[in-house]
Amino acid sequence: LSFSRCSSGTNLGQRGPERSAPKKIRVDNAPEFTSVALDQWAYWNEVQLVFSRPATPTDNAHIESFNTRLRQECLNAHWFESIEEARRKTRTWQQQYNEEHPHSALGYLTPNAFAKTHAYSPQK
Secondary structure: OOOOOOOHHHHHHHOOOOOOOOOEEEEEHHHHHHHHHHHHHHHHHOOOOOOEEOOOOOHHHHHHHHHHHHHHHHOOOOOOOOOOHHHHHHHHHHHHHHHHEHHHHHEEEEEHHHHHHHHOOOOO
């Protein structure tokens, strides 16, 4: 599962109105994160792209942990008959991960609960 070069900026632009753009995004040097579309999105949204060092997974330890969990709990746990089935099961896993699974790094809140308690609040 990955973003294509064209979709990275588009997907980031689809966040809800209650969420502001982050000040920085740490990305690796994969093609989807070195695209012109993502660079333009970051520029127009005043987001700094911070590139991890090559061959240094510790720069993105939380992402590496997520990828491991996704692979172990979802991708390796199922035999997919089609792309649609893979998408459906991955969406179900993602929903459970975000809505039902508490994370120690988030104070034992689910990601959705954490996001609600840390929602963007524009200053007036």
